[in-house]
Amino acid sequence: MNARRHLPHYAMVLPFALLFAAFFLYPIISGFYYSFHDWNAATEARFIGLANYEAVLKSRDFARAMTNLGIYIAITVPLGIAVALALALLVDSFTGFWANFFRSAFFLPVVLPAFLAATIWRWMYAPNFGLVNMVLGWFGMPSVNFLNDTGTMLYALIAVDVWVSAGFNMVILLAGLKNIPQDLYEAARLDGASRLQQVRYVTIPMLAPILFFVVTYGFISALQVFDVPWLLTGSSFTAYGGRRNALLFPVMDMMGRAFGAVRFGEATAYGFILTFVIILFTAVMFGLRAWRTPK
Amino acid sequence: MAELEIKSVSKSFGSVGVLSDINLKIASGEFVVFVGPSGCGKSTLLRTITGLETETAGDIFIDGKRVNDVDPAKRGTAMVFQSYALYPHMTVAENMGFGLKMAGEPKAIIRDKVGQAAAILRLEKLLERRPGQLSGGQKQRVAIGRAIVRNPKVFLFDEPLSNLDAELRVQMRAELIDLHRRLNATMIYVTHDQVEAMTLADRIVVLNGGIVQQFGRPLDLYDDPDNRFVAGFIGSPKMNFLDAVVLESGPDHVTLGKIGGSDRSLRLPFRSFDPSIKQVVLGIRPEHARLGESGADSVPVIINFAEELGDVTYLHGKTPGGSPMIIRSDKGRFGGQTDCHVAFDPGGIRLFDNDGRRLRADRN
Numbered sequence: 001m002n003a004r005r006h007l008p009h010y011a012m013v014l015p016f017a018l019l020f021a022a023f024f025l026y027p028i029i030s031g032f033y034y035s036f037h038d039w040n041a042a043t044e045a046r047f048i049g050l051a052n053y054e055a056v057l058k059s060r061d062f063a064r065a066m067t068n069l070g071i072y073i074a075i076t077v078p079l080g081i082a083v084a085l086a087l088a089l090l091v092d093s094f095t096g097f098w099a100n101f102f103r104s105a106f107f108l109p110v111v112l113p114a115f116l117a118a119t120i121w122r123w124m125y126a127p128n129f130g131l132v133n134m135v136l137g138w139f140g141m142p143s144v145n146f147l148n149d150t151g152t153m154l155y156a157l158i159a160v161d162v163w164v165s166a167g168f169n170m171v172i173l174l175a176g177l178k179n180i181p182q183d184l185y186e187a188a189r190l191d192g193a194s195r196l197q198q199v200r201y202v203t204i205p206m207l208a209p210i211l212f213f214v215v216t217y218g219f220i221s222a223l224q225v226f227d228v229p230w231l232l233t234g235s236s237f238t239a240y241g242g243r244r245n246a247l248l249f250p251v252m253d254m255m256g257r258a259f260g261a262v263r264f265g266e267a268t269a270y271g272f273i274l275t276f277v278i279i280l281f282t283a284v285m286f287g288l289r290a291w292r293t294p295k
Numbered sequence: 296m297a298e299l300e301i302k303s304v305s306k307s308f309g310s311v312g313v314l315s316d317i318n319l320k321i322a323s324g325e326f327v328v329f330v331g332p333s334g335c336g337k338s339t340l341l342r343t344i345t346g347l348e349t350e351t352a353g354d355i356f357i358d359g360k361r362v363n364d365v366d367p368a369k370r371g372t373a374m375v376f377q378s379y380a381l382y383p384h385m386t387v388a389e390n391m392g393f394g395l396k397m398a399g400e401p402k403a404i405i406r407d408k409v410g411q412a413a414a415i416l417r418l419e420k421l422l423e424r425r426p427g428q429l430s431g432g433q434k435q436r437v438a439i440g441r442a443i444v445r446n447p448k449v450f451l452f453d454e455p456l457s458n459l460d461a462e463l464r465v466q467m468r469a470e471l472i473d474l475h476r477r478l479n480a481t482m483i484y485v486t487h488d489q490v491e492a493m494t495l496a497d498r499i500v501v502l503n504g505g506i507v508q509q510f511g512r513p514l515d516l517y518d519d520p521d522n523r524f525v526a527g528f529i530g531s532p533k534m535n536f537l538d539a540v541v542l543e544s545g546p547d548h549v550t551l552g553k554i555g556g557s558d559r560s561l562r563l564p565f566r567s568f569d570p571s572i573k574q575v576v577l578g579i580r581p582e583h584a585r586l587g588e589s590g591a592d593s594v595p596v597i598i599n600f601a602e603e604l605g606d607v608t609y610l611h612g613k614t615p616g617g618s619p620m621i622i623r624s625d626k627g628r629f630g631g632q633t634d635c636h637v638a639f640d641p642g643g644i645r646l647f648d649n650d651g652r653r654l655r656a657d658r659n
Contacts, residue, residue: 186347187380191394191445192368201393205384 035269052269065253077218084169107167118231153246176210226251297358297448304353314505330492331502345372373442377454381426388422394445412443452484523651532621544568556616567657576647581623583643593636601629
């Protein structure tokens with residue numbers, strides 16, 4: 001009786017469930033299986049236990065990719081959110097035409113295809129004739145090869161990623177700003193809070209749930225960074241990561257091991273290590289949130 | 296405690312005028328209530344006093360000092376918002392001490408002052424709670440406590456009881472009166488509820504359309520309104536208004552006919568009635584109208600329904616001309632008859648011209 005009553009519900013869920021099983025569940029399970037096997041797609045898979053995990057964790061490229069990722073996350077996430085918050089506050093202070101104009105202008109990079117954004121920035125970073133070097137030249141500074149100098153490559157990438165992601169975070173934060181009751185600012189003003197103190201004591205605490213989402217989402221996105229550094233360095237499956245692996249990141253390394261070196265078992269193990277890091281990080285974020293939320 | 300003076304203050308939002316030529320002088324320690332219907336400009340006037348809105352014209356003085364250009368935090372005012380405007384992420388103590396923290400006061404002094412205000416408002420046990428854990432009445436007290444801690448010259452209340460239920464409102468009204476007595480502070484209170492205005496105020500400012508209709512003591516406004524708006528706004532149930540024509544007038548009287556569309560006439564003592572006025576509106580409060588026998592000076596009324604409140608009964612009816620009429624009857628129960636005659640206490644009759652201005656007898 002109960003099952004018959006729920007039949008239409010199961011029928012409606014079925015198309016999604018089938019697609020999910022075919023394109024997510026099966027690859028995850030089979031990937032987990034292959035992560036314990038030596039497999040190059042052409043030969044029979046051979047069980048090798050944790051050897052793939054060991055190979056990944058002990059490889060020099062993995063250490064380099066993780067180091068790059070650590071620096072990248074440590075700078076990109078806080079800087080990206082600070083820039084997005086500043087832009088949101090700026091846009092929020094305008095009304096009418098200018099509010100719409102700035103919101104659209106700052107959101108534009110989000111809708112640009114990654115290859116286009118990367119191409120624009122490759123041109124901007126180009127030595128001698130690139131816009132950035134041209135501006136540096138006006139101040140008498142020497143030309144910098146941003147995408148080929150190992151000292152600047154990572155920071156050049158961070159600037160691009162902040163530019164690309166700021167608009168998305170800005171729109172989310174802007175929606176949060178609109179939900180803060182105006183009378184809290186008025187009360188703070190009467191309490192003698194300056195504009196900056198109002199941001200510190202009213203805006204940021206009131207945005208906490210949205211900031212939590214933005215920070216968590218920012219971290220998860222940053223952990224999976226791939227397309228922009230790949231395009232900026234003109235990488236291929238056989239040659240990636242830029243000069244002296246200055247822009248080598250885990251997803252890139254995983255892709256190279258799979259489709260360049262054709263070591264699919266090792267690549268799936270890499271994927272599960274990365275997944276574990278992401279889950280661990282997300283759990284820490286939720287734990288922190290639960291700890292900070294008043295009982 | 297401070298004197299507040301508002302001189303020729305006007306306020307417009309773009310081309311929309313909200314306040315027009317407001318002039319008020321509020322004495323030190325006085326409890327003044329701004330009352331009026333929604334959109335009459337009372338909250339705007341309060342916000343202009345505190346500096347959250349900038350006046351388009353005119354001057355505001357607190358203790359004789361012009362404060363137009365003074366920052367809201369430095370005017371010596373503290374405001375209690377309708378929504379309470381408590382910072383939800385701060386504890387009660389942090390909410391109350393935030394103004395002092397912004398002023399750079401040492402923590403020990405903040406703790407002392409918050410403790411003193413909490414004692415006045417019986418909030419000691421709630422200091423570590425957050426606003427989300429408080430009832431409406433408790434939030435209200437915290438909002439008042441935040442104002443007290445700042446030790447302002449003038450307290451400003453913007454409809455602070457409107458979110459509370461009826462019982463709590465009565466209780467909070469009594470607490471506010473008690474607080475005013477204890478602090479002896481200048482307080483300005485905005486409400487659209489005339490009962491709240493009557494019970495709290497030393498003096499009431501009645502506003503309508505951004506214009507001060509009358510400024511005076513509650514019973515003066517009730518007994519001696521300057522115009523039909525004040526007469527109708529102050530008092531619950533409101534004053535009855537009946538159209539009448541002037542049949543004749545003399546040096547010490549006026550005779551009105553067609554009262555409320557009836558064929559009855561009424562001779563009233565009235566010194567120096569303006570003979571050019573041919574039509575008037577007769578205002579009579581429900582307690583000054585009484586059921587009586589049919590007679591030349593009583594108006595027939597058809598009773599539609601009765602509100603039997605126990606100690607008093609209000610009869611709702613209509614005159615032959617269709618004017619609504621409320622009569623107060625001190626008899627507990629209404630007999631149920633529908634056709635009645637109503638006589639007026641001559642001392643309770645107020646006359647207004649067709650523009651709503653009060654017609655007053657010459658006192659000389």
